[in-house]
Amino acid sequence: MNNDLKIYCKNTQEYIDIDGGDTLQQIYETIEKRLPFRPICAMVNNKVEALNYPVYGPKMVEYVKSLSPQGIRVYVHSLCMVLYKAIEDLFPGKRLRIEHSISGGFYCKIRHDEEILTPENIERIKVRMQEIVDQDIKFVRRERLTTDVVEMFRKQGLSDKVRLLESSDDLYTVFYKLDNIIDSYYEPLAPSTGYLTAFNLEPYKDGMLLLGPDPTDETKPRKSYPMEKMFKAFTNYVKFNDIVGLDDVGTLNKGIEKGLAPDIINVAEALHDKMFARIADDITQRYHNGGARVVLIAGPSSSGKTTSSKRLAIQLLTNYIVPKVISLDNYFIDRERTPRDENGDYDYESLYALDLEQFNKDLKALINGEEVKMPTYNFQTGEREYRGDTLQLKENNILLMEGIHGLNPELTKEIPEEMKYRVYVSALTTLSIDDHNWVSTSDNRLLRRIVRDYKYRGADARASIARWLSVRRGEEKWIFPYQENADAMLNSSLLFEMAVMKEQAEPILKKVPSNVPEYAVASRLLQFLRYFKPISDSTIPSTSLIREFLGGSSFRD
Numbered sequence: 001m002n003n004d005l006k007i008y009c010k011n012t013q014e015y016i017d018i019d020g021g022d023t024l025q026q027i028y029e030t031i032e033k034r035l036p037f038r039p040i041c042a043m044v045n046n047k048v049e050a051l052n053y054p055v056y057g058p059k060m061v062e063y064v065k066s067l068s069p070q071g072i073r074v075y076v077h078s079l080c081m082v083l084y085k086a087i088e089d090l091f092p093g094k095r096l097r098i099e100h101s102i103s104g105g106f107y108c109k110i111r112h113d114e115e116i117l118t119p120e121n122i123e124r125i126k127v128r129m130q131e132i133v134d135q136d137i138k139f140v141r142r143e144r145l146t147t148d149v150v151e152m153f154r155k156q157g158l159s160d161k162v163r164l165l166e167s168s169d170d171l172y173t174v175f176y177k178l179d180n181i182i183d184s185y186y187e188p189l190a191p192s193t194g195y196l197t198a199f200n201l202e203p204y205k206d207g208m209l210l211l212g213p214d215p216t217d218e219t220k221p222r223k224s225y226p227m228e229k230m231f232k233a234f235t236n237y238v239k240f241n242d243i244v245g246l247d248d249v250g251t252l253n254k255g256i257e258k259g260l261a262p263d264i265i266n267v268a269e270a271l272h273d274k275m276f277a278r279i280a281d282d283i284t285q286r287y288h289n290g291g292a293r294v295v296l297i298a299g300p301s302s303s304g305k306t307t308s309s310k311r312l313a314i315q316l317l318t319n320y321i322v323p324k325v326i327s328l329d330n331y332f333i334d335r336e337r338t339p340r341d342e343n344g345d346y347d348y349e350s351l352y353a354l355d356l357e358q359f360n361k362d363l364k365a366l367i368n369g370e371e372v373k374m375p376t377y378n379f380q381t382g383e384r385e386y387r388g389d390t391l392q393l394k395e396n397n398i399l400l401m402e403g404i405h406g407l408n409p410e411l412t413k414e415i416p417e418e419m420k421y422r423v424y425v426s427a428l429t430t431l432s433i434d435d436h437n438w439v440s441t442s443d444n445r446l447l448r449r450i451v452r453d454y455k456y457r458g459a460d461a462r463a464s465i466a467r468w469l470s471v472r473r474g475e476e477k478w479i480f481p482y483q484e485n486a487d488a489m490l491n492s493s494l495l496f497e498m499a500v501m502k503e504q505a506e507p508i509l510k511k512v513p514s515n516v517p518e519y520a521v522a523s524r525l526l527q528f529l530r531y532f533k534p535i536s537d538s539t540i541p542s543t544s545l546i547r548e549f550l551g552g553s554s555f556r557d
């Protein structure tokens with residue numbers, strides 16, 4: 001050992017002597033008995049690295065479990081390469097496309113050969129995947145000149161990756177080799193296929209669903225669950241992407257290079273207009289048939305609920321329906337009665353932070369045409385107040401409410417179902433990086449939040465990232481379980497938004513220092529944004545939903 005070269009291991013809280021060039025795997029083997037788990041990757045100076053990463057200087061190292069947020073990403077992307085190899089082994093030359101997350105897993109298809117994915121063939125693919133896992137084949141990380149990697153991918157028939165790399169400015173490109181195939185991912189991979197013992201592959205619609213480990217038990221595969229309405233919303237957008245010829249980042253980049261950005265923006269914005277109009281027409285029809293007096297709009301953080309509500313209101317006005325807006329915040333119970341979270345802090349995201357009894361009483365009175373005294377919540381005193389504001393629904397009025405609990409039946413349990421119309425808003429990203437790498441809807445929303453918080457709330461990227469896990473836990477508890485209750489799914493994502501977000505988000509993310517835990521997410525998002533050619537935000541209309549986060553929206557109060 002070279003006693004002058006040490007790494008600090010956060011797991012064991014000690015300095016460890018190493019030789020220059022030792023991999024993280026080799027270092028782990030020297031302390032294996034002191035760790036209660038087998039890591040799948042590690043954080044090196046707060047950045048995720050594969051265990052075959054060689055260490056040549058002093059580093060801070062933290063080994064990572066499979067079921068941690070970072071570990072899950074490494075596990076799933078490694079599993080994707082196993083799936084790709086299994087299909088290549090059984091059906092050489094067929095084009096695997098991993099489209100998006102759904103129903104607890106990842107929806108996969110064989111492009112232009114959908115008839116291949118019969119239940120029998122999916123079982124064959126699953127069996128072959130298990131054989132590859134049992135063989136414990138190493139994922140070999142390599143780095144070559146980008147021009148050389150382009151030719152390697154071209155020979156393997158990966159035209160999507162060729163398009164992406166040809167639009168890249170990188171001199172070198174990292175790729176992975178698994179036995180006889182190569183592939184690329186923007187996440188590190190596991191050391192070998194033997195780490196991927198918990199997975200499943202099952203028929204799903206006209207494709208198949210790839211499932212990773214259960215979030216609570218890494219020895220078992222995750223179980224799928226139905227998401228019919230969400231799947232339809234994704235499918236509609238994927239079909240639109242196919243029609244306009246933009247289904248991956250490489251194609252988008254080539255369009256931008258050709259000066260087609262204005263056309264791409266106009267088409268994407270027109271699709272949003274059509275969606276808002278269609279939902280408004282559906283609400284109007286129900287209204288005239290004696291229902292839909294209350295429109296509830298819900299969705300996760302940074303999904304664009306505010307702009308969606310206002311654009312929907314405009315479309316309703318064109319149908320001679322006048323929306324009246326109610327803020328759910330005004331129905332908070334007094335602060336001293338607010339539920340507490342697991343840390344003992346006030347849990348304002350809890351459904352039971354609202355006065356459900358008074359809320360339902362007021363809604364029923366409004367639907368019946370009565371004049372109602374409307375409350376205001378004083379956030380300084382933490383008490384509800386009545387300041388003389390009243391509301392009464394007249395002819396062609398409808399109630400419009402935005403809030404995270406809008407799809408929860410408990411919120412409006414005393415209101416007849418026919419009187420309610422529920423809209424779920426989320427950024428369902430369908431533009432893939434390439435056939436085997438998708439754009440996470442969560443990452444999309446996080447980037448929106450980072451830019452918005454920096455511009456309007458005085459919060460830097462580190463603070464936004466630090467709060468994100470708590471935000472996500474709240475969504476898992478209060479929003480996602482009820483999304484299939486929606487009458488309409490509104491996809492707030494835009495084909496071009498990552499290209500516009502790039503110039504806004506990169507300077508903010510680069511300010512996150514490398515000596516804090518949030519650097520891991522910041523560096524991953526920066527790596528992700530590098531794939532996109534930029535589009536100037538000056539070309540985005542003021543009515544665009546993305547303006548809610550970029551600034552310059554004509555809908556801001």
